[in-house]
Amino acid sequence: MGVQPTVADVARVAGVSRQTVSNVLNSPSIVREGTRERVEQAIRELGYRPHASARRLRTRRSSTIGIRLDAMAAGISGSIHDRFLHALTAQAAERSMRVLLFTAQDPEDEIEQIRRLNDAADVDAFVLTSTFHGDPRTEWLIDNEVPFVTFGRPWGVDDINDPRHHWVDVDGRAGVRAATEHLLAQGRRRVAFLGWPAGSGTGDDRRRGWEDAMRPVVGEHALQELVVTSEDGAPLARHAVVDAFGPVLEVDAVVCASDSLALGALLGLASVGHREVPVIGFDDTPVADAVGFSSVEQQLDRVAAGVLELLLGETGDSVVRGADSAHRLVTPRLVVRETRPLLHPDPGPASLPGRHQETGSRP
DSSP states (O other): OOOOOOHHHHHHHHTSOHHHHHHHHHOGGGSOHHHHHHHHHHHHHHTOOOOHHHHHHHHOOOOEEEEEOOTTOOSGGGHHHHHHHHHHHHHHHHTTOEEEEEOOSSHHHHHHHHHHHHHTTOOSEEEEESBOTTOHHHHHHHHTTOOEEEESOOOSTTTTTOTTOEEEEEOHHHHHHHHHHHHHHTTOOOEEEEEOOTTOHHHHHHHHHHHHHHHHHHOHHHHGGGEEEOOSSHHHHHHHHHHHHOSSOOOSEEEESSHHHHHHHHHHHHHTTOTTSOEEEESOOHHHHHHTOEEEEOOHHHHHHHHHHHHHTTTOSSOOOOOSSSEEEEOOEEEOOOOOOOSOSOOOGGGOOOOOOOSSBOO
16 A cells, blocks of 8 residues: 655645645635645645544544434335435545434434534534424424434425525425326326325325326326325235225226335235236335336435535535535436236235335425
8 A cells, every 4th residue: 555645745746835735625715726726736636635533633523424323214115214324424435524323212312312412523414314394303403503404305384495404305296207107108097196194295295296197187086086095014005905996997007105005006906816007116125126116216326415515515525504505306217117927916914014114204
């Protein structure tokens, strides 16, 4: 391994003092533009990287982002939170930032953990997941002027554009609309929607995408006939689909609010002899790939990038809240697969784990 370049090496190449190099690294605004550009060019040529520990001592910044490790990361949708954490950690490391994971039993306990970490200066900013209307965590962070970004929008009418609440979310409405339009383009006209009971911010948003696409096709009054609701989980969704459609099928495709619901729909349709009906899920979990049904991918790499932009600016490596807007809405991507017939259409409930996990928000 070669010798790492030092501040003295950068100073020598740029023809400046070591203090000037330090100023460029820590307080670039006080350095004249021409001098700053020479130092930055020398840094790039040498491949110099500031020592993170030394910088933390000088600046009293932890270079750390805190995020709760979600205890609900289980079932079919359980990989989503893990994939987001992986993307956030990898991209933060590229900006010389670390991610600290902590646990909490409920929102009140999470506030206490955030308070403790903030008081000890162990964390510079926080990322919240599973947001919901009236979330006390965001209220506490705003009141105490602690930098944060949420993965998941606030669902209140008055706070979605609050400049104090920075958020990134996936445009579930656009994703489900694209999935429905894909089926309509194939000549399907009675496309049903299988979603969660009303009152879930994320679920209601996804249902609106289906309504946007279907309303011009079937009219407002016929929409309700094509809606089936179920709590998340393949066994529950299977029974809901069988109860709603039965052997006399009056739909020719199903769009779902999650992959757990989609698997249940496939099992239910297969159990009454309708294995040819296409089903599209949401989240593009490994189950969608393994079973072979289409699904909407959230593009979690882009979500993580948006979170860091709102905290650090486009290219920064310290918390500055430098973004020009308070939120990012990421457009998901439809992953189209040819649905494969299920070999075992009626497994027992115990063999079908699947819990509702809304990645960015919750009811």
